[in-house]
Structures are given as structure tokens and as C-alpha cells.
Amino acid sequence: MKSLKNHLSLIVALFTVLFAVQIYVAVDRTIAAYETHLKNDYSIIVVSNKAFTPVEFKAMDTLIDRSEAIATDQVLDRLQGEMTKKNLDLLKLTLPKFYRLYLNRFPTPSEIQNLQKRLQKNPAIVRVEGYAQTHDTVYKLMLLFKDVVQVFSIAIAAVTSLLILKEMRLWQFQHSERMSIMALFGAPVWLRSAVLFRLAIVDAIIATGILCLTFFIIAEYGWMDILLQTVGIKIELFNFIDDSLRSLLIALGVSIVLTLTIVIGNEEEE
Structure with a gap:
């Protein structure tokens, strides 16, 4: 039961990291689609x-x-x-x-200014109206929203990584007796720690599967699509090929790197 609890803790922590990354990706796609929408109207x-x-x-x-x-x-x-x-x-x-x-x-404010200057260099052009104030407000709001989501995602990923590190230390303590016996028989570090890497990889795969299932349910119900369509945007929140592969690589990378940190730290203490 305790082992299951530790597994669940790591899976939830990995899922949180993946979910934060995917939300940032979805927001980035939404802003890109909204820029295209604005470009067509601007x-x-x-x-x-x-x-x-x-x-x-x-x-x-x-x-x-x-x-x-x-x-x-x-x-x-x-x-x-x-x-x-x-x-x-x-x-x-x-x-x-x-x-x-x-x-x-969709241009940046500086690009609008440069474009107006180039157009006004033509002696036949009397006036150029780029609606700079309205454009700048919309552009800055989009950048602010993107930056806030980025900071929020990084903060969640950092805090969750510390929780994952703590869970892996608990795993190490649980398997310390087995690892000590293997060390007495001359087993190398990678072999002694194989159980930790195996558990980390399995939980990374499970967390990725749960993420895919979560976004499949969101896509199936379509309530996010309805919200996006109110502002004239239609995007793919989760690409079940590219996003699944990226999420799996992130989960494996986080798990393996943090496991290596535990293993190397333990080896130096010995």
C-alpha cells in the first residue's frame, strides 16, 4: 500500500509537470492563432x-x-x-x-512605426493611419498573458520537480538494503540503481498516458472549442502524435535526470 502511494505521488507530480507544459504549448498555439485572426482583420x-x-x-x-x-x-x-x-x-x-x-x-508596435515611416517617405502619400494605440494595447495584452502563463508553468514545474526528488529519495531508502547487498557483491552503481530507473521510467509512461487521456476527454466534450470559437479561433489543443511524444520525452527526461541526481549524490556520500 505504501509502495502504491509512492508510485501515485510520483505519477501525479509528473502529470502536473506535463500538464503545465502542455497548457503553455496550448496557450502559445492560441495566441499564434489569435495573431493570425487579428492579422486578417487588421x-x-x-x-x-x-x-x-x-x-x-x-x-x-x-x-x-x-x-x-x-x-x-x-x-x-x-x-x-x-x-x-x-x-x-x-x-x-x-x-x-x-x-x-x-x-x-500581425506586426509588433515597432514594425508598425517603421512601416508608417517607409510609406510616408513617398511624396505622393499624404497620410498613413495604423491605429497604433489600439494595436499596441492588444499586442501588449497578448504578450502579458503569454508571459504570465510561462512564469506560472515554470514555477509549477520547479516546485513539482522538488517533490519528485523527494519521492525518489524515499524510493532509495526503501531499496537501500537490496542496494547495499548488491554493493557487497561488487555490483556497479548502474546495476544497483536499476530498480529506481525502472520505477521512474514506468511512472513516466503512466503519467504520459494519463495526460493523453485527460486531453482526449477535453477534446471529446469540446467545451474548450466552444470557448475558443467565441473569439473566432479554432486550434488543436493536443496533437496526439507530436504532443504525446514530447510529453513522454519530458517525463522520461525529468525522471531519469532526477534519478541520476539521487544516485550520484548517494555515491559521493559513500
Whole structure:
């Protein structure tokens, strides 16, 4: 019963580490998807005295993906009853050209500033509106959220690693008699500690399996998908090939490294 309790403690600790890492990965994917969503909605307004082609705009900066002219017909239609045809035609010739520029990715605040400066170097461009204040607020909020999750995940992983180290020391004490007898017969350190490595590897595999099962249940019920769809995002929270493999490697790495720490520390004490 005590052995089962120790196994359960290590499995829960490893699962917590893996869950914290996977949450960070999921948040990173969510932010990347949200940036793509914002990129599709975000645009820069350019006012110019001459007509530009999409190729000319793309040549100004590699960040520009495409451009489209903003029609002024509606404004002219409203003035038809208030102005003569001659004045209306004259106004149509002198009216500035308006363009909406779309970018190939969601830019940083500094990239927006640099893009505005490059566009304004063209003498034909009168004004560039990048909505910098709104853009900066959204961008900083995304970075803040990502940083908070990252710090939270690192803190959980660090504290949980200390708990794993403590559990492995208990395992060492439980098997100390067997290891001492093997040492008397000249068994090398790796052979004496084989039982610790075997237990660590088995628990790492079990913890990974529980993580996969947890995210399978989350995906099956789909309540996270509903929350993400409210902001227009659809992502894969858990890739059952790549994420499972990465989680298994992390669990094995943490278990084996901490077991080595215990074994090497014990060898130096002897």
C-alpha cells in the first residue's frame, strides 16, 4: 500500500509537470492563432494624391501582403444633389485616393512605426493611419498573458520537480538494503540503481498516458472549442502524435535526470 502511494505521488507530480507544459504549448498555439485572426482583420489606411497598384505597395515593404482601394463613390453620390456636375467631376479628380493595406502577419508596435515611416517617405502619400494605440494595447495584452502563463508553468514545474526528488529519495531508502547487498557483491552503481530507473521510467509512461487521456476527454466534450470559437479561433489543443511524444520525452527526461541526481549524490556520500 505504501509502495502504491509512492508510485501515485510520483505519477501525479509528473502529470502536473506535463500538464503545465502542455497548457503553455496550448496557450502559445492560441495566441499564434489569435495573431493570425487579428492579422486578417487588421489593416492600415493610406491616403495618397495618386493611384497606386498593389505591386507598388508590396514593393514599399515586405510586410505588406495585399492592398485594396477604398471606393469614394458613396461620398460622391451623396453630393450629387448639392453640387453641379462640373464641380462634382472636378472634385472627383482632386479627391485623394484611399487604400487599405493588409499585412502578411500581425506586426509588433515597432514594425508598425517603421512601416508608417517607409510609406510616408513617398511624396505622393499624404497620410498613413495604423491605429497604433489600439494595436499596441492588444499586442501588449497578448504578450502579458503569454508571459504570465510561462512564469506560472515554470514555477509549477520547479516546485513539482522538488517533490519528485523527494519521492525518489524515499524510493532509495526503501531499496537501500537490496542496494547495499548488491554493493557487497561488487555490483556497479548502474546495476544497483536499476530498480529506481525502472520505477521512474514506468511512472513516466503512466503519467504520459494519463495526460493523453485527460486531453482526449477535453477534446471529446469540446467545451474548450466552444470557448475558443467565441473569439473566432479554432486550434488543436493536443496533437496526439507530436504532443504525446514530447510529453513522454519530458517525463522520461525529468525522471531519469532526477534519478541520476539521487544516485550520484548517494555515491559521493559513500
